[in-house]
Amino acid sequence: MEQRALMSKKEFSLKRFFLQWEWMLVLIFLLVNAINVSLSPYYFNYDSLRDATMTFLDKAFIVLPMVLIMILGEIDISVASTVALSAVIMADLHAKGVPMEAAVVICLLVGTLCGFLNGWLLVRFKELSSVIVTLATMIIYRGIAYMILEDQAAGQFPEWFSFLGWGYVFGIPFILIAFAVCAIAFGLLLHMTTFGRRIYAIGNNPVASRFSGVQVDRIKIIVFTLAGLMAAVTALFLTSRMGSTRPNVAMGYELDVIAMVVLGGISTAGGKGRMIGAVIAVFLIGFLRYGLGLINVPAQVLLVIIGLMLIAAVMVPNLKRKRSAAANVRKEDAGIKEAI
Amino acid sequence: MTEKALKPSTTSANIARFREAGLLGVIIALSIAVQIRNPSFLTVENISDLMTNTAILSILAVGMMLVIVTRGIDLSIGATLALSGMISAQTVGAYPDLHPLLVILLGTLIGVVCGAVLGFLVAKGGVLPIIASLGMMNAYRGLTFMVSGGKWVSAHQMPPSFKEIATGSIWGVNTLIAIAILIYLCFFYFLNHTRTGRQIYAVGSNPESAAISGINNERILWLVYTIMGALSGLCGVLWVSKFASAQGDTAMGYELSVIAACVLGGVSIAGGSGKISGLLLGAILLGILNNALPLINVSPFWQMAIQGAIILLAVLINAVVKRGVERNNLARRKI
Numbered sequence: 001m002e003q004r005a006l007m008s009k010k011e012f013s014l015k016r017f018f019l020q021w022e023w024m025l026v027l028i029f030l031l032v033n034a035i036n037v038s039l040s041p042y043y044f045n046y047d048s049l050r051d052a053t054m055t056f057l058d059k060a061f062i063v064l065p066m067v068l069i070m071i072l073g074e075i076d077i078s079v080a081s082t083v084a085l086s087a088v089i090m091a092d093l094h095a096k097g098v099p100m101e102a103a104v105v106i107c108l109l110v111g112t113l114c115g116f117l118n119g120w121l122l123v124r125f126k127e128l129s130s131v132i133v134t135l136a137t138m139i140i141y142r143g144i145a146y147m148i149l150e151d152q153a154a155g156q157f158p159e160w161f162s163f164l165g166w167g168y169v170f171g172i173p174f175i176l177i178a179f180a181v182c183a184i185a186f187g188l189l190l191h192m193t194t195f196g197r198r199i200y201a202i203g204n205n206p207v208a209s210r211f212s213g214v215q216v217d218r219i220k221i222i223v224f225t226l227a228g229l230m231a232a233v234t235a236l237f238l239t240s241r242m243g244s245t246r247p248n249v250a251m252g253y254e255l256d257v258i259a260m261v262v263l264g265g266i267s268t269a270g271g272k273g274r275m276i277g278a279v280i281a282v283f284l285i286g287f288l289r290y291g292l293g294l295i296n297v298p299a300q301v302l303l304v305i306i307g308l309m310l311i312a313a314v315m316v317p318n319l320k321r322k323r324s325a326a327a328n329v330r331k332e333d334a335g336i337k338e339a340i
Numbered sequence: 341m342t343e344k345a346l347k348p349s350t351t352s353a354n355i356a357r358f359r360e361a362g363l364l365g366v367i368i369a370l371s372i373a374v375q376i377r378n379p380s381f382l383t384v385e386n387i388s389d390l391m392t393n394t395a396i397l398s399i400l401a402v403g404m405m406l407v408i409v410t411r412g413i414d415l416s417i418g419a420t421l422a423l424s425g426m427i428s429a430q431t432v433g434a435y436p437d438l439h440p441l442l443v444i445l446l447g448t449l450i451g452v453v454c455g456a457v458l459g460f461l462v463a464k465g466g467v468l469p470i471i472a473s474l475g476m477m478n479a480y481r482g483l484t485f486m487v488s489g490g491k492w493v494s495a496h497q498m499p500p501s502f503k504e505i506a507t508g509s510i511w512g513v514n515t516l517i518a519i520a521i522l523i524y525l526c527f528f529y530f531l532n533h534t535r536t537g538r539q540i541y542a543v544g545s546n547p548e549s550a551a552i553s554g555i556n557n558e559r560i561l562w563l564v565y566t567i568m569g570a571l572s573g574l575c576g577v578l579w580v581s582k583f584a585s586a587q588g589d590t591a592m593g594y595e596l597s598v599i600a601a602c603v604l605g606g607v608s609i610a611g612g613s614g615k616i617s618g619l620l621l622g623a624i625l626l627g628i629l630n631n632a633l634p635l636i637n638v639s640p641f642w643q644m645a646i647q648g649a650i651i652l653l654a655v656l657i658n659a660v661v662k663r664g665v666e667r668n669n670l671a672r673r674k675i
Contacts, residue, residue, distance in 0.1 A: 136652035143645025300485035307478035
């Protein structure tokens with residue numbers, strides 16, 4: 001997609017425009033909704049659909065920076081632990097008498113710090129992959145959360161705090177508005193700024209970008225720090241909706257988030273994908289879950305479905321690429337034979 | 341070039357050379373420190389307890405080392421273990437007269453299937469190992485819950501012959517330890533003295549040149565994940581037999597301990613290097629830590645963070661040591 005934007009001479013083709021992955025997603029999204037409507041008479045109802053968004057949008061905040069991370073060609077599996085750690089610290093501080101406003105600020109700071117630490121480790125020790133660094137910090141962050149709260153839960157938040165997860169503004173859930181604002185901000189950052197262009201450049205070729213004057217290290221640290229910050233935002237909304245928190249909160253969120261990003265058409269090899277795809281994928285998986293929940297599909301079956309969807313979303317483009325690569329080789333061979 | 345210049349000169353290169361000795365030193369120092377705090381640590385009873393507890397971890401670590409050597413990672417082993425354990429426990433509950441060896445075979449076969457599916461995705465589908473195994477982890481975990489219907493298989497549903505797999509002994513050695521020793525011997529031979537074993541290292545250290553020299557990379561990758569699956573399946577049976585209960589969330593998060601053992605044992609995450617001897621020491625060190633922390637009154641809630649810190653530290657030390665080795669190689673070639 002990005003290459004197409006660069007080659008502005010190429011004429012605009014309607015067919016190619018509609019053959020994009022994002023339209024595919026819209027189609028699947030409509031299909032999922034159609035199936036849901038036909039399966040359950042309670043599905044198509046404005047109020048319940050609107051309220052369903054409140055249940056799955058909390059983790060969607062992490063999807064946004066995860067798109068940036070995966071376009072960089074990296075991955076961050078520590079985000080769920082960051083959510084747990086910042087939520088636990090906030091709840092614990094509040095329980096010890098710190099005013100809620102200050103606790104919220106500290107929650108955001110803790111998340112930011114966690115993200116920064118990931119980025120710093122990656123940049124400082126370049127021989128380490130992001131998989132192993134974030135795997136280690138994933139255990140550490142969750143472990144610190146257990147050290148603080150052990151097996152207790154902490155709650156009893158003031159009235160205004162529950163507004164984050166449960167409140168409405170003009171009849172629209174506050175979390176939906178907040179997500180829309182963040183999604184637009186991240187979309188603009190990725191597609192309209194030089195910062196975003198540089199992220200694509202690093203994802204396509206980190207060495208070449210460094211030689212062309214892109215500050216690869218700085219951008220990596222900023223992107224990972226953003227992921228930490230958004231994980232803390234998720235912690236706020238999640239804690240507000242649940243009313244209390246435990247060290248094992250948000251377990252397995254990293255899978256959901258990565259599934260949404262990959263399904264949104266962001267290549268795991270880096271350098272490809274768009275924000276809008278991931279946003280559509282958030283709603284696709286969210287409504288799929290909600291619909292299947294309505295017809296009493298157990299949570300464990302959902303686990304299987306989402307795991308398989310994640311793999312299918314990665315495999316389909318890979319197979320297509322393999323086939324087109326093979327076709328190219330054949331074409332070249334034919335060309336060489338002709339030349340001889 | 342004089343003979344002296346050929347010798348490694350930087351300290352980190354020396355560490356790399358004597359990594360196993362260093363690990364052994366850490367193990368001894370740790371044991372003495374714990375023994376001073378709690379004299380019941382170095383008793384025959386506790387040590388045999390420690391060894392049986394570490395056996396399953398060390399078996400899984402062998403498979404994980406193969407996967408990491410090929411630059412991959414497998415997060416699905418905990419789920420594979422649970423699935424194989426659950427199905428074999430249910431089978432043994434339904435047919436109590438089944439010979440234990442047949443149950444072990446059944447569990448291993450389930451593991452082989454799980455591993456082969458993952459290996460197919462990684463080798464033929466070109467899916468990143470972390471994403472493929474994350475997806476399959478959830479699929480297998482969900483399958484385990486579906487197979488069990490959310491119920492446990494508890495001790496009284498299992499015949500004594502099945503529970504004896506873990507409690508029995510061969511020539512005075514606990515069966516679990518005996519199986520672990522057997523597997524270590526087999527894999528020591530396989531990795532160091534067979535063609536396929538060497539090919540695994542070749543694929544890990546440089547996939548392109550391995551492919552050019554005629555190694556079928558896809559086949560090796562597939563094989564490695566299948567071996568990992570087989571070992572997790574085997575461990576599923578051993579685990580259920582040892583703890584005499586099979587649950588949907590058996591061994592949840594255990595893959596992290598296994599990866600920690602590998603990293604402690606000096607298996608490089610970048611692929612291509614890792615030795616069976618180092619791995620064994622890494623697994624034992626982790627086993628001692630898990631055993632000793634409760635003995636010296638460390639809260640169980642601290643264990644996770646301590647384990648994470650150890651993984652991070654080991655990975656960072658590996659990275660620094662590798663840097664030193666590379667610098668030393670350059671110095672040797674006078675660049």
